[in-house]
Amino acid sequence: LAEAIEQRHSVRSYTEQRIEGEVLAELRKEVAACNEESGLNIQLIVDEPEAFSGFKAHYGKFSNVRNYLGLIGKKEDGLDEKIGYYGERLVLKAQQLGLNTCWVALTYSKRKSKCVVEKGEKMVCVIALGYGATQGVAHKSKPVSSLCRTDGDMPAWFAAGMNAAILAPTAINQQKFRLTLEDNKVHAESMGGPYASVDLGIVKYHFEVGAGLENFEWA
Template sequence: MNLVEAMQKRHSVRSYKTQKIEGTVVNELRAYIDECNKQSGMHIQLCIDEPNAFNSFMAHYGSFKNVTNYIAIVGKKGKDFEEMCGYWGEKTVLKATQLGLSTCWVALTYSKGKSTCKIDKGEKLCCVIALGYGETQGTAHKSKPIETLCKVDGQMPEWFRKGMEAAMLAPTSMNQQKFHFTLEGNTITAKAGIGFYTKVDLGIAKYHFEIGATDADWKWQS
């Protein structure tokens, strides 16, 4: 399964089987997370067989079932912290999908205080990603029209359309899709709207866009 197929297949799942994540799957995912941390300076952590973070009223309120594994998105505090969490967190999500696992981004409906992840000085736990073998594969989210999510002078290039279609598959908080991409020449400006976790959502959408527009000659506005 390539990354485009993983994006298309992956949907949020809140109910999981009791099947453990073991062997090659957990080893490959942990190695991938380690590599992401080396590249990014993040401190993302894989928490296996750890039910406490989702053994709370908030987790039950969020309709989570049998969540005993999750990825903790931890990083250094700073200007781009939330966007980095979204970008690198989604990398781990799509890798997990390629390994046959289901996932769900979780911002509020879990217990931060019960998480066993390590948070070093100057770091912060942004959110977690529930992980496991889903009881279902989830369902696709509805999307806003592409024209409301981007701006292009003239005709939209095919590579940009592919990038936007990939970004539209990105999970966002409350499915709000508060991101906007503007193309000028071969430079893209990506901005987050106002709201909770919109900068995390932007990081996720930017990674999806990169996958969709991978073969074209373009760059992000710095």
């Protein structure tokens, strides 16, 4: 997982290669596991070019997106953060399976997507996925020191968590979050901005992978 975090970058252009066989089966299994654990209704749509065929997708510089995850859940407090957390778990699983991904908030057609959103549910965003035309490029990160606070020296596990957290994808690469360590409890807070709660969920998943859940608990 730590390797997947290092290697994964956003990709907007994809090849014609279909997601099938073992890779598709593994992906479906992980979607089912995430839904069962979280109560979300994440849906994997494959071989469907319509949602990314219009002007919005063109504006977002997407090409040949034929597969995506619809991130859907009941309208309730904490939905966005949960979507970020489990969506990123699926992003990293896809990376481990040799696929590429991109978080997408606005530059796709919700109307044309084949996801089924039940009454009382909301589709927060989607994740484009497939075999990338490239592997994407790393984005610039803020220094770790500007994104966290600790009492005294920074433990090695916290530093490892932060190194994973700064590689988390955030909306328009804003990295508006702060993680604070107090007595082995970590407090995660968002500093606002678009899709801030989704970002916080993504960051928290990365931090857990890096730090190891056995070393701390969330405040």
